[in-house]
Amino acid sequence: MNHQHSQSLRVLVVSYGSLEGATFWLDQTGYEFDMLLDAERAVYQVFGLGSSVSKVMKFKLMLHYSEILVMNRQLPDVPPQFLDDLFQMGGDFILDQGGKVIFSYRCKSPVDRPSVPQILAAVSAHS
Known part of the structure:
Protein backbone atom coordinates (compact mmCIF):
# COMPACT_ATOMS: atom_id res chain seq x y z
CA MET A 1 0.00 0.00 0.00
CA ASN A 2 1.44 3.34 -1.06
CA HIS A 3 1.11 6.09 1.55
CA GLN A 4 1.53 9.62 0.29
CA HIS A 5 2.64 12.27 2.73
CA SER A 6 1.61 15.82 2.04
CA GLN A 7 4.22 18.51 2.47
CA SER A 8 3.56 22.06 3.58
CA LEU A 9 5.78 24.59 1.85
CA ARG A 10 5.85 28.37 1.89
CA VAL A 11 7.41 30.04 -1.13
CA LEU A 12 9.15 33.37 -0.57
CA VAL A 13 10.51 35.29 -3.56
CA VAL A 14 13.46 37.54 -2.70
CA SER A 15 14.10 40.51 -4.98
CA TYR A 16 16.70 43.27 -4.81
CA GLY A 17 14.66 45.59 -7.02
CA SER A 18 12.23 48.40 -6.33
CA LEU A 19 8.66 47.94 -5.10
CA GLU A 20 7.40 49.14 -8.49
CA GLY A 21 9.61 46.63 -10.31
CA ALA A 22 8.54 43.78 -8.03
CA THR A 23 4.86 44.67 -8.49
CA PHE A 24 5.36 44.80 -12.28
CA TRP A 25 7.04 41.35 -12.23
CA LEU A 26 4.28 39.81 -10.11
CA ASP A 27 1.63 41.28 -12.41
CA GLN A 28 3.42 40.05 -15.56
CA THR A 29 4.02 36.53 -14.28
CA GLY A 30 0.77 36.06 -12.38
CA TYR A 31 2.65 34.69 -9.36
CA GLU A 32 0.96 35.17 -6.01
CA PHE A 33 3.91 34.28 -3.77
CA ASP A 34 5.03 36.39 -0.85
CA MET A 35 7.92 38.64 -1.83
CA LEU A 36 10.72 40.12 0.26
CA LEU A 37 12.42 43.22 -1.13
CA ASP A 38 16.12 43.11 -0.24
CA ALA A 39 17.48 46.41 -1.57
CA GLU A 40 20.73 46.02 0.40
CA ARG A 41 21.07 42.42 -0.88
CA ALA A 42 21.73 41.17 2.65
CA VAL A 43 19.91 37.89 1.92
CA TYR A 44 21.85 37.48 -1.33
CA GLN A 45 25.12 37.91 0.57
CA VAL A 46 24.14 35.46 3.32
CA PHE A 47 23.43 32.80 0.69
CA GLY A 48 26.60 33.60 -1.27
CA LEU A 49 24.91 34.90 -4.41
CA GLY A 50 27.21 37.31 -6.19
CA SER A 51 27.17 39.09 -9.52
CA SER A 52 28.79 37.57 -12.59
CA VAL A 53 29.22 39.39 -15.88
CA SER A 54 30.86 36.37 -17.49
CA LYS A 55 28.09 33.93 -16.53
CA VAL A 56 25.36 36.26 -17.73
CA MET A 57 27.05 37.07 -21.00
CA LYS A 58 27.98 33.51 -21.92
CA PHE A 59 27.27 32.61 -25.53
CA LYS A 60 25.02 29.74 -24.48
CA LEU A 61 22.76 32.15 -22.66
CA MET A 62 22.64 34.52 -25.61
CA LEU A 63 21.78 31.54 -27.80
CA HIS A 64 18.96 30.60 -25.42
CA TYR A 65 17.46 34.09 -25.67
CA SER A 66 17.80 34.07 -29.46
CA GLU A 67 16.01 30.70 -29.61
CA ILE A 68 13.16 32.12 -27.56
CA LEU A 69 12.84 35.04 -29.96
CA VAL A 70 13.05 32.80 -33.03
CA MET A 71 10.26 30.63 -31.63
CA ASN A 72 8.11 33.76 -31.20
CA ARG A 73 8.03 33.27 -27.47
CA GLN A 74 8.09 36.78 -26.16
CA LEU A 75 10.06 37.67 -23.06
CA PRO A 76 8.23 40.10 -20.78
CA ASP A 77 8.65 43.65 -22.04
CA VAL A 78 10.35 45.10 -18.98
CA PRO A 79 10.51 48.90 -18.77
CA PRO A 80 14.16 50.10 -18.57
CA GLN A 81 13.71 51.61 -15.10
CA PHE A 82 13.11 48.11 -13.70
CA LEU A 83 16.30 46.60 -15.14
CA ASP A 84 18.33 46.99 -11.95
CA ASP A 85 21.36 44.70 -12.08
CA LEU A 86 21.36 42.29 -15.00
CA PHE A 87 24.42 40.51 -13.59
CA GLN A 88 23.02 39.55 -10.16
CA MET A 89 22.94 35.77 -9.88
CA GLY A 90 20.02 34.00 -8.22
CA GLY A 91 19.45 30.80 -6.36
CA ASP A 92 16.88 28.50 -4.81
CA PHE A 93 17.02 27.46 -1.16
CA ILE A 94 14.82 25.39 1.12
CA LEU A 95 14.87 25.98 4.87
CA GLN A 118 15.01 17.92 -7.21
CA ILE A 119 13.22 20.27 -4.85
CA LEU A 120 10.55 17.76 -3.85
CA ALA A 121 13.18 15.07 -3.26
CA ALA A 122 15.05 17.39 -0.88
CA VAL A 123 11.86 18.16 1.05
CA SER A 124 10.88 14.48 1.23
CA ALA A 125 14.34 13.42 2.38
CA HIS A 126 14.17 15.87 5.26
CA SER A 127 10.66 15.05 6.46
Whole structure:
Protein backbone atom coordinates (compact mmCIF):
# COMPACT_ATOMS: atom_id res chain seq x y z
CA MET A 1 0.00 0.00 0.00
CA ASN A 2 1.44 3.34 -1.06
CA HIS A 3 1.11 6.09 1.55
CA GLN A 4 1.53 9.62 0.29
CA HIS A 5 2.64 12.27 2.73
CA SER A 6 1.61 15.82 2.04
CA GLN A 7 4.22 18.51 2.47
CA SER A 8 3.56 22.06 3.58
CA LEU A 9 5.78 24.59 1.85
CA ARG A 10 5.85 28.37 1.89
CA VAL A 11 7.41 30.04 -1.13
CA LEU A 12 9.15 33.37 -0.57
CA VAL A 13 10.51 35.29 -3.56
CA VAL A 14 13.46 37.54 -2.70
CA SER A 15 14.10 40.51 -4.98
CA TYR A 16 16.70 43.27 -4.81
CA GLY A 17 14.66 45.59 -7.02
CA SER A 18 12.23 48.40 -6.33
CA LEU A 19 8.66 47.94 -5.10
CA GLU A 20 7.40 49.14 -8.49
CA GLY A 21 9.61 46.63 -10.31
CA ALA A 22 8.54 43.78 -8.03
CA THR A 23 4.86 44.67 -8.49
CA PHE A 24 5.36 44.80 -12.28
CA TRP A 25 7.04 41.35 -12.23
CA LEU A 26 4.28 39.81 -10.11
CA ASP A 27 1.63 41.28 -12.41
CA GLN A 28 3.42 40.05 -15.56
CA THR A 29 4.02 36.53 -14.28
CA GLY A 30 0.77 36.06 -12.38
CA TYR A 31 2.65 34.69 -9.36
CA GLU A 32 0.96 35.17 -6.01
CA PHE A 33 3.91 34.28 -3.77
CA ASP A 34 5.03 36.39 -0.85
CA MET A 35 7.92 38.64 -1.83
CA LEU A 36 10.72 40.12 0.26
CA LEU A 37 12.42 43.22 -1.13
CA ASP A 38 16.12 43.11 -0.24
CA ALA A 39 17.48 46.41 -1.57
CA GLU A 40 20.73 46.02 0.40
CA ARG A 41 21.07 42.42 -0.88
CA ALA A 42 21.73 41.17 2.65
CA VAL A 43 19.91 37.89 1.92
CA TYR A 44 21.85 37.48 -1.33
CA GLN A 45 25.12 37.91 0.57
CA VAL A 46 24.14 35.46 3.32
CA PHE A 47 23.43 32.80 0.69
CA GLY A 48 26.60 33.60 -1.27
CA LEU A 49 24.91 34.90 -4.41
CA GLY A 50 27.21 37.31 -6.19
CA SER A 51 27.17 39.09 -9.52
CA SER A 52 28.79 37.57 -12.59
CA VAL A 53 29.22 39.39 -15.88
CA SER A 54 30.86 36.37 -17.49
CA LYS A 55 28.09 33.93 -16.53
CA VAL A 56 25.36 36.26 -17.73
CA MET A 57 27.05 37.07 -21.00
CA LYS A 58 27.98 33.51 -21.92
CA PHE A 59 27.27 32.61 -25.53
CA LYS A 60 25.02 29.74 -24.48
CA LEU A 61 22.76 32.15 -22.66
CA MET A 62 22.64 34.52 -25.61
CA LEU A 63 21.78 31.54 -27.80
CA HIS A 64 18.96 30.60 -25.42
CA TYR A 65 17.46 34.09 -25.67
CA SER A 66 17.80 34.07 -29.46
CA GLU A 67 16.01 30.70 -29.61
CA ILE A 68 13.16 32.12 -27.56
CA LEU A 69 12.84 35.04 -29.96
CA VAL A 70 13.05 32.80 -33.03
CA MET A 71 10.26 30.63 -31.63
CA ASN A 72 8.11 33.76 -31.20
CA ARG A 73 8.03 33.27 -27.47
CA GLN A 74 8.09 36.78 -26.16
CA LEU A 75 10.06 37.67 -23.06
CA PRO A 76 8.23 40.10 -20.78
CA ASP A 77 8.65 43.65 -22.04
CA VAL A 78 10.35 45.10 -18.98
CA PRO A 79 10.51 48.90 -18.77
CA PRO A 80 14.16 50.10 -18.57
CA GLN A 81 13.71 51.61 -15.10
CA PHE A 82 13.11 48.11 -13.70
CA LEU A 83 16.30 46.60 -15.14
CA ASP A 84 18.33 46.99 -11.95
CA ASP A 85 21.36 44.70 -12.08
CA LEU A 86 21.36 42.29 -15.00
CA PHE A 87 24.42 40.51 -13.59
CA GLN A 88 23.02 39.55 -10.16
CA MET A 89 22.94 35.77 -9.88
CA GLY A 90 20.02 34.00 -8.22
CA GLY A 91 19.45 30.80 -6.36
CA ASP A 92 16.88 28.50 -4.81
CA PHE A 93 17.02 27.46 -1.16
CA ILE A 94 14.82 25.39 1.12
CA LEU A 95 14.87 25.98 4.87
CA ASP A 96 13.21 23.84 7.49
CA GLN A 97 11.02 25.32 10.23
CA GLY A 98 14.08 25.95 12.38
CA GLY A 99 15.76 27.98 9.64
CA LYS A 100 18.32 25.30 8.70
CA VAL A 101 19.15 25.14 4.98
CA ILE A 102 18.20 21.67 3.73
CA PHE A 103 18.62 22.39 0.00
CA SER A 104 20.67 24.97 -1.86
CA TYR A 105 21.05 25.65 -5.56
CA ARG A 106 23.14 28.55 -6.79
CA CYS A 107 22.21 29.32 -10.39
CA LYS A 108 24.96 29.09 -13.00
CA SER A 109 23.12 31.48 -15.34
CA PRO A 110 19.97 33.63 -15.17
CA VAL A 111 17.91 30.81 -16.71
CA ASP A 112 19.40 28.00 -14.63
CA ARG A 113 16.99 26.63 -12.02
CA PRO A 114 16.65 23.34 -10.15
CA SER A 115 13.94 20.98 -11.32
CA VAL A 116 10.74 20.45 -9.36
CA PRO A 117 11.67 16.77 -8.70
CA GLN A 118 15.01 17.92 -7.21
CA ILE A 119 13.22 20.27 -4.85
CA LEU A 120 10.55 17.76 -3.85
CA ALA A 121 13.18 15.07 -3.26
CA ALA A 122 15.05 17.39 -0.88
CA VAL A 123 11.86 18.16 1.05
CA SER A 124 10.88 14.48 1.23
CA ALA A 125 14.34 13.42 2.38
CA HIS A 126 14.17 15.87 5.26
CA SER A 127 10.66 15.05 6.46
